[in-house]
Amino acid sequence: MTKNCLIIGASHAAAQACVSLRQGGWGGSITVVGDEPNLPYHRPPLSKDFLSGQKDIEDILIRPASAYETANIALRLGTRIKTIDPEAKTATTDSGDIITFTKLILTTGARIRRLPVPGQDLPNVFYLRDTQDVLAIKAEVSAGKQAVIIGGGYIGLETAASLRKQGVEVTVLEAMDRILQRVTAPELSVFYKRVHTEEGVKILENVGATEIVKDGDDLIVKTGDGQALAADMVIIGIGVIPNTELAAEAGLPVSNGIDVDEFCQTSHPDIYAAGDVTWHFNPIYDRHIRLESVPNATEQAKVCADHINGKEKPYNSLPWFWSDQFDLKLQIAGLSQGYDDIVIRGDIESSRSFAAYYFKGDKLLAVDAVNAPRDFMMTRMVLSKGKNLDKAILRNPDAELKSAMV
Ligand SMILES: Cc1cc2nc3c(=O)[nH]c(=O)nc-3n(C[C@H](O)[C@H](O)[C@H](O)COP(=O)(O)OP(=O)(O)OC[C@H]3O[C@@H](n4cnc5c(N)ncnc54)[C@H](O)[C@@H]3O)c2cc1C
Known part of the structure; x- marks a missing residue:
């Protein structure tokens, strides 16, 4: 039998995993099954340039169709996987087709949380x-x-x-x-x-x-x-729920997401998960988390693909995000939860450019940088390297950011 890596959910993580698998030497077939009708696309513009009319579907595709063809990746779009059987190594589509796999990556992401009030399903x-x-x-x-x-x-x-x-x-x-x-x-x-x-x-x-x-x-x-x-x-827009049902019904451990280890492997050695759907350990923050972020989906997809191709590169990424509203470009590096002090550089009260640094004691946790790309880049680098910024120096508006690095 030819080896097949099946990827469920034609998502950010899927688009990265299939290409990384090929680049890393996976010689078997690759099948991506997704229930949406489109090729994998960038989701962040949906509430930004796509909603405001500056971008069309073609502009937000992660890769053109030709890229999948060239890499010999089969896409089955508009198809939902109903069940997976980890022992038989099969997945069944909603129309009853059975797909066999050698390796499986679950990139089923998350779905919207419904508002529990009457009328939430009315037209408009x-x-x-x-x-x-x-x-x-x-x-x-x-x-x-x-x-x-x-x-x-x-x-x-x-x-x-x-x-x-x-x-x-x-x-x-x-x-x-x-x-x-x-x-x-x-x-x-x-x-x-x-x-x-x-x-x-x-x-x-x-x-x-x-x-x-x-x-x-x-x-x-x-x-x-x-x-x-x-x-x-x-x-x-009141949040999302991870799509863990396929995994849970197949008996794979699920917490606030599908439980995966540092190689994005579930409890089954041939089944992996990546993206919004995973509950994973972040070594930088020393705790389990679930992230809703494109950089995380992309990173985890690379980790899965590497592991499947026999390379052990454990997940060890700094979470980062962004949000665009009007002329504000917010860039966030790190996780601020648990902070007990904040240092703000710049005029948050009347301007539209500043950076807010979150600390727990003297330890830097995260930065929210609004129209301040240098602050974001430098802090991301500092946090990724496990370094710190000196709070007292940061508090001095005349001090160069660079001089706060310790
Ligand atoms: C409006 C909006 C704006 C956002 N803005 C940002 C931003 O600015 N920055 C940022 O970092 N992140 C942003 N995000 C979050 C980001 O889009 C997600 O983190 C990212 O899409 C996660 O990718 P994923 O690969 O985990 O899966 P998803 O993007 O969630 O995709 C999963 C796919 O799997 C499909 N699927 C699920 N179950 C099955 C099944 N059984 N069979 C077949 N297919 C299935 C789903 O329908 C979906 O197509 C935004 C999200 C939204 C909705």
């Missing part, structure tokens, strides 16, 4: 995870329309910015005390609220949606504090 109430979602939203967007966005995380705020740029009247509802509460410091939440307000977005914090109802051509979003907000469209 949208979620935002794939191209079909955004095409449906785009069909409703025009200047002067009203949108209510439920969820003030990065995706909600990016969506707000993209719609606002197209002249839509936007209100963002955040159920917690402040937008971005789960991911950033209060100082950053205040900053983002200021910029969105300056750009004409209305941000309501401590306000949760309790029901969405239809009223003639309008939607009405009812809130916990008694408001009734009229809208032409409602977009919900």
Whole structure:
């Protein structure tokens, strides 16, 4: 039998894994099965340039079709895998086809979390995870329309910015005390609220949606504090859930994601997982995490492919992310959770460029750099090398960033 590496989920991680497998010498066949109709594409532009109309599907493909053909990678798009059998080494599609594998990589990612309120499934109430979602939203967007966005995380705020740029009247509802509460410091939440307000977005914090109802051509979003907000469209962005079911039903250990080791291997030696779906150990932060980030999906895909090709290169990457809203390019290096001190360089109160450094004691954990690419690059390098920045030097606005390196 010819060796076959099967990759389930035609995602960021899949697009990297299949190419890395080939480059690393995998001589068997490679089959990528994905339930979306498109070739693997960059998901981040969905709430940014793709929603605001600056990019089309062709512009956001990770690779053109010819790249898969050249590398002899078979893509089965629009096909869902229903079950996997680790012992028989088979996967069954929703139409009953059986695909055998020698090695399997699960890159099934994550799906949107649904808002548990009545009316969340009405027409013109949208979620935002794939191209079909955004095409449906785009069909409703025009200047002067009203949108209510439920969820003030990065995706909600990016969506707000993209719609606002197209002249839509936007209100963002955040159920917690402040937008971005789960991911950033209060100082950053205040900053983002200021910029969105300056750009004409209305941000309501401590306000949760309790029901969405239809009223003639309008939607009405009812809130916990008694408001009734009229809208032409409602977009919900309240997080994602990892697609772990295939693994769990096959008896593979699952925590907050599919459990994998430093080689992205599950408890089964021939089954790997990469990307948003994994629960993995990060040696830099000395704890298990699940990340929703393209760089992580790409890195883990390389680790799997290397291991399958017989090279042991353990995962040891610094998490990093980005978010684009209006003219703000936020770049984040590291994980700020657990910080007890923050140093801000630059004017966060009235400008749109600064860097916020997160510390636990004297140890640097992370940086949020807004329109400050040098701060991001340098801090990413420092954290990746396990080095530190001197807090006292950082606090001196006249000191060069370089001089804080220790
Ligand atoms: C709107 C938006 C904006 C984002 N912005 C950023 C950003 O700025 N920066 C950043 O780093 N990250 C961003 N992300 C997150 C980033 O897109 C994800 O981290 C990344 O897509 C994860 O890739 P993945 O390979 O894990 O899988 P996914 O991209 O989640 O893809 C998994 C694929 O597997 C398919 N699948 C699942 N189960 C099956 C099955 N049983 N059979 C067949 N196919 C299956 C899914 O339908 C999906 O196509 C954003 C995400 C969204 C939605």
